[in-house]
Amino acid sequence: MKEGDGEDHVAVAWQYPGQSRVVIPARFSHVARFGGVQQTSYGAILDTWTNIGGGLSIADLISGTNNLSNTPNKIEHLVDWLEAPSNRCDNCGSQMKGWLVPPVTGDYEFWIASDDYGEFWLSTDNAVLERRCQVPGFTSPREWTKYSEQKSAPIRLIAGQAYNYWVRLLCVKKNHVIFVCSTLLIISSAAFSHLSFH
Numbered sequence: 001m002k003e004g005d006g007e008d009h010v011a012v013a014w015q016y017p018g019q020s021r022v023v024i025p026a027r028f029s030h031v032a033r034f035g036g037v038q039q040t041s042y043g044a045i046l047d048t049w050t051n052i053g054g055g056l057s058i059a060d061l062i063s064g065t066n067n068l069s070n071t072p073n074k075i076e077h078l079v080d081w082l083e084a085p086s087n088r089c090d091n092c093g094s095q096m097k098g099w100l101v102p103p104v105t106g107d108y109e110f111w112i113a114s115d116d117y118g119e120f121w122l123s124t125d126n127a128v129l130e131r132r133c134q135v136p137g138f139t140s141p142r143e144w145t146k147y148s149e150q151k152s153a154p155i156r157l158i159a160g161q162a163y164n165y166w167v168r169l170l171c172v173k174k175n176h177v178i179f180v181c182s183t184l185l186i187i188s189s190a191a192f193s194h195l196s197f198h
Helices: 058-064
Strands: 010-014 018-024 030-035 037-042 044-049 074-078 092-100 106-115 116-123 130-135 156-158 165-174 177-188
Touching: 030 044, 106 130, 106 165
Parallel strands: 116 177
Antiparallel strands: 010 018, 010 106, 030 037, 030 092, 044 074, 044 092, 092 165, 106 156, 116 130, 165 177
């Protein structure tokens, strides 16, 4: 049963030297393709698949979309924040993706807020992904401190280095009661360092 406040949501925040915690501005995320046109621009792509059936986990999103290879029903370009709109749909799943480019070299801390369960995974060596923080229940939108597990330990990132990320959200609702919304954020290191982000 839905534990939160009735809104499926997910947002990712960071804090680094000289910057207090803030939802990650989309200008620090880049996409190499949008709308079938080869280009580099800032922001994130939000793919949404509707009517994927029931489910209780990210594995159900993967199976309900044929390993995310089915064409999404909706594709959006997020240009403000790394935050998905709330109350998107019933029986749907979404994936936010792009390349995170840190503005300064230093130790970064990440937070995730989601309704219900969410996880943040990061690889700094382009090989091994590690879970860095999670929401073990539910939070309200942008509620960063409900659980100690929502915050990552400090992670050293290099300015200008591109880190590939995904945010996955599965929302199952029936009769306007959400049974499960799960989130997964994965950031892996600079597989796309050859891209120029200017």
